[in-house]
Amino acid sequence: VPDLLDRKLVFVxxxxxxxxxxxxxxxxxxxxxxxxxTLVCEIDAKGDLASFYETGPTRFEEREVAPRLWAMSMDxxxxxxxxxxxxxxxxxxxxxGPLAKMFDFVASAAPGVKEIVTxxxxxxxxxxxxxxxxxxxxxxSGHIVSQLAAPQAINQLVQVGLVRQQTGWMLDILGxxxxxxxxxxxxxxxxxxxxxxxxxARVGEETNVELAAVVVNxxxxxxxxxxxxxxxxxxxxxxxxxxxxxxxxxGGSLKPLVDAARLTVTMRRSRTEHLERLRDAIDPGIPMLYxxxxxxxxxxxxxxxxxxxxxSAELGY
Amino acid sequence: xxxxxxxxxxxxxxxxxxxVIAxxxxxxxxxxxxxxxxAMAAVKHREKVLVVTVDPARRLANALGLEGFxxxxxxxxxxxxxxxxVKPRGELxxxxxxxxxxWDDLVHRHAPDKETERRILSxxxxxxxxxxxxxxxxxxxxxxxxxxxxxxxxxxxxxxxxxTRNxxxxxxxxxxxxxxxxxxxxxxxxxxxxxxxMNLASKPxxxxxxxxxGSQFLEDIxxxxxxxxxxxxxxxxxxxxxxxxxxxxxxxxxxxxxLEAAPVREAEFFIQVLTAKKFHLGxxxxxxxxxxxxxxxxxxxRAARMCDAAEELSHIDGLAESLGTxxxxxxxxxxxxxxxxxxxxxxxRREAGLxxxxxxxPEVVATVPEFEGDIHDVAGLLQLGERIWS
Numbered sequence: 001v002p003d004l005l006d007r008k009l010v011f012v013x014x015x016x017x018x019x020x021x022x023x024x025x026x027x028x029x030x031x032x033x034x035x036x037x038t039l040v041c042e043i044d045a046k047g048d049l050a051s052f053y054e055t056g057p058t059r060f061e062e063r064e065v066a067p068r069l070w071a072m073s074m075d076x077x078x079x080x081x082x083x084x085x086x087x088x089x090x091x092x093x094x095x096x097g098p099l100a101k102m103f104d105f106v107a108s109a110a111p112g113v114k115e116i117v118t119x120x121x122x123x124x125x126x127x128x129x130x131x132x133x134x135x136x137x138x139x140x141s142g143h144i145v146s147q148l149a150a151p152q153a154i155n156q157l158v159q160v161g162l163v164r165q166q167t168g169w170m171l172d173i174l175g176x177x178x179x180x181x182x183x184x185x186x187x188x189x190x191x192x193x194x195x196x197x198x199x200x201a202r203v204g205e206e207t208n209v210e211l212a213a214v215v216v217n218x219x220x221x222x223x224x225x226x227x228x229x230x231x232x233x234x235x236x237x238x239x240x241x242x243x244x245x246x247x248x249x250x251g252g253s254l255k256p257l258v259d260a261a262r263l264t265v266t267m268r269r270s271r272t273e274h275l276e277r278l279r280d281a282i283d284p285g286i287p288m289l290y291x292x293x294x295x296x297x298x299x300x301x302x303x304x305x306x307x308x309x310x311x312s313a314e315l316g317y
Numbered sequence: 318x319x320x321x322x323x324x325x326x327x328x329x330x331x332x333x334x335x336x337v338i339a340x341x342x343x344x345x346x347x348x349x350x351x352x353x354x355x356a357m358a359a360v361k362h363r364e365k366v367l368v369v370t371v372d373p374a375r376r377l378a379n380a381l382g383l384e385g386f387x388x389x390x391x392x393x394x395x396x397x398x399x400x401x402x403v404k405p406r407g408e409l410x411x412x413x414x415x416x417x418x419x420w421d422d423l424v425h426r427h428a429p430d431k432e433t434e435r436r437i438l439s440x441x442x443x444x445x446x447x448x449x450x451x452x453x454x455x456x457x458x459x460x461x462x463x464x465x466x467x468x469x470x471x472x473x474x475x476x477x478x479x480x481t482r483n484x485x486x487x488x489x490x491x492x493x494x495x496x497x498x499x500x501x502x503x504x505x506x507x508x509x510x511x512x513x514x515m516n517l518a519s520k521p522x523x524x525x526x527x528x529x530x531g532s533q534f535l536e537d538i539x540x541x542x543x544x545x546x547x548x549x550x551x552x553x554x555x556x557x558x559x560x561x562x563x564x565x566x567x568x569x570x571x572x573x574x575x576l577e578a579a580p581v582r583e584a585e586f587f588i589q590v591l592t593a594k595k596f597h598l599g600x601x602x603x604x605x606x607x608x609x610x611x612x613x614x615x616x617x618x619r620a621a622r623m624c625d626a627a628e629e630l631s632h633i634d635g636l637a638e639s640l641g642t643x644x645x646x647x648x649x650x651x652x653x654x655x656x657x658x659x660x661x662x663x664x665x666r667r668e669a670g671l672x673x674x675x676x677x678x679p680e681v682v683a684t685v686p687e688f689e690g691d692i693h694d695v696a697g698l699l700q701l702g703e704r705i706w707s
Contacts, residue, residue: 157442159531160533191344240639246623256610257620264657298667
């Protein structure tokens with residue numbers, strides 16, 4: 001498997017709520033930190049990628065938000081305009097207003113049209129070698145397959161015309177594991193794991209994009225080391241009198257502390273089951289990257305730094 | 318456990334309403350909450366209750382221990398309740414939304430004749446989009462709800478909404494669908510295929526579109542829209558009726574969230590939109606909430622003291638020996654227990670803060686604790702249901 005950050009185009013997806021944007025933001029941050037000119041693109045217009053860099057809202061025009069790190073948000077209409085003028089060399093930019101409206105209308109109905117404009121822009125940036133790496137905060141798992149499979153869908157629907165001619169080179173980029181990879185983010189819980197497994201199967205069957213890594217986000221650390229849980233159990237057992245002794249010294253009830261420790265142990269245990277189910281089902285050749293649960297911050301630049309550090313460690317840098 | 322000082326309960330809300338629509342961002346336990354509330358209603362009220370899920374991930378099927386049930390409503394086996402040690406007063410039914418099948422049914426219902434129906438169903442665009450059409454999931458979910466409600470087969474219908482990018486899309490879906498079919502753009506688009514007179518305004522569009530997309534594709538699109546127009550009045554009428562039903566006093570909305578920043582923001586947005594548009598906001602369910610004892614200030618101080626004094630405490634006479642360990646290991650355990658409390662206290666305080674931020678609140682607010690295991694049977698659903706019911 002080629003190194004994740006050595007690819008040119010990395011799509012990050014996952015079930016809603018698993019921290020997909022956090023991972024995309026941190027991955028791009030890490031790449032930029034390691035000297036790569038990186039573009040991070042948010043597909044969902046309502047996303048909050050900007051908040052992970054503590055920067056103003058992202059737009060279609062790329063903006064440098066940190067050294068070597070550029071950010072943008074996808075806008076299918078703007079992308080279409082760029083596509084028509086740059087790639088098809090259509091001298092129609094002035095009259096594009098009604099055309100864009102019409103496009104939006106057709107795109108609402110025709111499958112793959114909006115997606116091809118989105119994926120097309122990203123592939124084009126790869127082709128033109130404007131960046132060393134493009135990280136895409138892609139659509140959630142429900143929608144990513146139709147996005148990645150858009151060139152094939154368009155190929156089937158559109159028999160002739162410029163659009164069809166354009167799909168060939170896009171397929172070449174998407175299907176080349178040295179250039180393109182998909183990262184699926186999951187959390188150690190039942191539904192995110194099930195959805196990840198469904199998704200990886202579908203991506204294999206319906207697209208030519210390679211699964212590059214699975215990121216397991218919000219992994220609770222093991223509370224107790226070897227043999228320590230037994231010591232804790234005995235300490236908390238009223239018969240040992242251990243808890244009473246500590247309470248006398250500390251001056252008050254330790255019940256909330258003991259309850260919290262029990263809660264952590266059970267939470268960790270039920271999550272481990274899901275983690276194992278995921279690990280057993282994913283091809284052992286696919287790297288699995290474990291990100292710690294962040295107690296202090298789940299948002300903002302601080303969290304982005306922490307996750308970037310964790311990614312760096314997991315990738316062996 | 319409902320917040321004290323709030324009069325309403327889910328029990329009362331569900332007794333008064335015929336349709337409950339659960340909404341919330343992805344991953345907050347919306348599907349499970351909808352199923353749990355429906356199961357409770359079936360247990361407690363002598364009613365026929367249906368829960369409809371639109372999620373393609375087959376979650377409800379898992380949660381109810383059912384597999385592979387499709388568009389058709391099916392009764393949840395009374396046996397499943399018996400296993401949970403409960404004898405329900407009513408019946409629980411479940412259905413999953415098959416978007417493709419529902420679209421086909423819709424075309425069948427609205428197409429003016431058999432030939433049009435056949436041509437629509439075989440149009441390459443239709444075949445591709447019946448799963449993806451303009452917020453097609455949203456529209457179909459609401460349309461199906463209308464269909465089921467009008468059948469008069471159920472006393473209560475609980476609907477789980479699809480995960481959408483714009484969380485409120487499903488409310489707008491019927492109106493948008495009506496607008497779509499009555500749009501001027503649509504008429505403009507298909508005009509040249511209806512008559513040989515090329516509309517001046519659309520001429521440049523066709524020149525570009527033809528070059529870009531090829532004329533065959535354009536013809537497919539046009540045929541699709543022309544055929545769909547034959548169903549126009551049926552659609553618009555229906556969409557209006559669906560919208561009316563959503564606003565009906567028998568319909569209520571249940572907002573589900575966890576106490577994490579992003580879902581809370583989304584829930585807040587839901588609540589604002591529902592309130593502004595005068596839909597009935599029935600209840601807010603807060604899922605996977607950490608226990609209150611983590612907010613205990615005294616315990617927090619004791620945890621800090623325990624961290625500082627871990628070494629000293631581990632050397633209390635005879636303590637390590639009585640626990641079958643040595644002072645070094647005991648010190649680690651004491652440290653771990655104390656720091657664990659402090660870590661989770663941070664998270665619990667963040668949750669409490671977010672909870673405060675949810676300013677506008679419906680009459681019913683229910684809190685569900687972080688459950689130890691996952692819910693995948695009726696017993697689990699009822700266990701959760703009990704926490705939010707009264």
